Amino acid sequence: MASNQDTSRKRKNKGSVDNNSKRKKKHLDVKKLGQQLLSSRAHINNLPLLLNLLNPSSNSTPEFILESIISLQSFFTPLFPQLPPSSAKPTEDPESIYLTWVRSKFDEFVQFLIQLSVSPTLAEEDLREVVVDTLMECVKDGNSGKFHSSVYHKFIHTMVYSIEEADTLLNLLASKYFKYIDVCYFTYISLEKIIRTLDVNQGSAIPLPDVNLTTCLFKCSGEILIHNIYHVISKIPPFEQPGDTTEFEMWNASGVFTKDSKAETKKIKGTEEKHGKVKKSSNDVPSSAIISKKMKLKFSKAWMSFLILPLPIDVYKEVLVTLHQAVIPYLSNPILLCDFLTRSYDIGGVISVMSLSSLFILMTEHGLEYPNLYVKLYALLQPSIFIAKHRAKFFQLLDSCLKSPLLPAYLAASFAKKLSRLALTAPPSGGLVITALIHNLLRRHPSINCLVHQEEKDQTAKDDSGIKPGIDHFNNEETDLLKTNALRSSLWEIDTLRHHYCPPVSRFVLSLENDLTVRSKTTEVVVKDFSSGSYATIFRDEMRRRVKQVPLAFYKAIPSSLFSESDFVGWTFQSEEKKQ
Structure with a gap:
């Protein structure tokens, strides 16, 4: 029995040794094919053999693929200046026929590299990086020394339609090549072309002539395509504005921006x-x-084409969050975003909150007129705003929007009353930011100071609207700022915050009581200091606060009940034990 096991083990070891020896021999054969190809034209027939090893359907090992890439790149690179265009037809000259054939093999080489770059069977990331580097070298020099935009477009097209390897390729491009201004330039051009021909409803790829979509597994839904496009366009770093010492770094400086008039x-x-x-x-x-x-022109075309697409909700939110910093400063004409932003602002809820930053920039810096801004802004003041993810930026923008002294009194009063009414249901952090906002409103608009303490002229008679005295005239449900009756009300809600259960809120209200009477000695409250507050921040502040006086209670005798009999005259309290 033991001898049989030893025999089988020896056979397995012998088989593995034979396989390793065969693999090494084949590797030497591949290396020899490359050396012969580089040595003489007499071995030009080795070129198709090496190309076949790069075909994803050939299931070649990583060692064979790497050796083939090295040999083929060394063969094609010296011939780049001599190769005719892909569309050129050969003449009767034997040299022309030869170079045209070599050109066709170079196009095949590029096609295999593109397919390998997104192939899920290429497990080794180092080898994938070699494939991408080789492909980018072909882009750099494969067009008679000029940037090979058609090859690069096929590569970007393939990457966008890739299901599994898009993120890996994008990380490689972003880390090594997006620092070059011409690579970013042609990336924008490629993205615009892809978006223009994108069929997101059908969710399938529009194939390029030289790209085998079936081999590269490019059947993906429209939502995945939009995600991939957004990942590419958002990874491209913003280009610097031209200055006295600005020098753009280029991957290929020849013939990229030379088509200017x-x-x-x-x-x-x-x-x-x-x-x-x-x-x-x-x-x-x-x-x-x-x-x-x-660059601004191509950047603008790519982004405006992308924003027309039916964006998934997660992409939509990410775009709105970064639009004011990553897109607007680099657009050739930022006012082109007005339709996109106003539609987003009209949606309401968190989408409106997220679009407010960009819309505010268009209004204050680019002259956009949007009469419904304050109506929509007023509608956003709901209890849910105090738990929204982007509430800090919203409150800061709200304070900025209400900063102009030219705002009419009825509008400022409506916002003050709406905020004060929200203070009744807001968390303690909301009470702090509301107090800061109302304090700034009262300082900026003296015409609404009557809201601080407003009494009824006639305590017995009803007013013209039939409302009894002592009833708040403010209509919290009214959406028309002219009809809220805010100027006939008072900020009694803020007075209730003086007795708030959370000490920081009551202290903050009390500290601001004298500010309105001594305007010359006080300044506006910085809303940013309170806009991102929460229970955690309030707790941390209270823990760091030094308490000078601690309330204490002394009893001559240990109390036996929560309330004494003198507190409730005529009532007696007996414990369950006494009853028994």
Whole structure:
């Protein structure tokens, strides 16, 4: 029995040794094919053999793929300046026929590299990085020394439609190539083309002529496509504004931004010569101003095309959160976002809160007129706003929107009353920020100071509307700011905060009581200090606070009940034990 086991074990070991020896022999054969190809044209037939090893359907091992890539890249790189365009037809000259055939094999090489970059069978990430680097080298020099935009577009198209490897490829591009201005430039162009031909309703890819979609598994839903496009467009770093010392780094400086009109180039260069800022370049690279203008144009087209798509709700929220910082400053004409932002603002709820930042920038910095801003802003004042994720930014923008001294008294009074009414149901952190907001409103708009203490003129008669004296005239359900009757009311809700159960709220209200009477010695409250408050922040502040006086109670005798009999005359309290 033992001898049989030893025999089988020896056979297995012998089989594994044979497989390793065969693999090493084949690896040497592949390496030899590459050496022969590089040595002489007589071995040109080795070119198709090496290309077949890169075919994803051939199931080649990583060692064979790597060796083939190294040999083929070494073969094609010296021939780049001689290769004709892909669409060129060969002449009767044997050299022309040869170069045209080599060009077709180079296109096949690029196609296999693109397919390998997204192939889920390529388990080794280092090998995938080699594939991407080789592909980008072809993009750099494979078009007679110019940036090969068509190859790069196929690569971006493939990456966007990839199901599994899009994030991996995007991380590689972002870490190594998105620092080059020309790579970002052509990425925007590719994204715009993809979005323009995207069929999100059908949820399927529109194939490119030289890309095998079936092999690369590109059947994915429209929602996944939009997610992938957003991940790419949001990963591209913002380009710097041109300055005196701005020098853009390029992956390939030849022929990228050279399609500018002569008049435009002459005009910008003339301005630079006037100020002595012209810098000559050996590669005839245009000035930073021209490059920046071109980048803004492509950036704007890509983003505006993307925002037209039916964005999933998670992408929609991410876009709204970053739009005012990552997009608006770099658009050629930010006012183009007005339709997108006003539609978002009209949705209501958290979407309106998230779109307010960008809309506020368009109104204050780019001259957008939006008459319904305050009506929609007033409608957002709901109890749920105090637990919203982006409440801190909302309260700061609310304070900024109510800052203008030109606001009519009825509008300022309506916001003050709406906020004070919310103070009755808001958490303690909400009471703090509401007090700060109302305090600033009263300081900015003296015409509504009557809300601080307003008494009825006639305590016995009814007013013209039939409301009895002592009843608040403010209509909390009214959406028309002109009809809320806020100016006929008072801020009695804030007075109740003086007796709030949370000590920080009552202390804050008491500390601001004298501010309105001594305006010259006080300033507005910084809402930012209270906008992000919560139970946790209040608790931490109370724990750090030094207490000077501690309330104590002394009893001559230990009390036997919660209430004494003198507190409730005529009542007696007996415990259950005495009854028994």
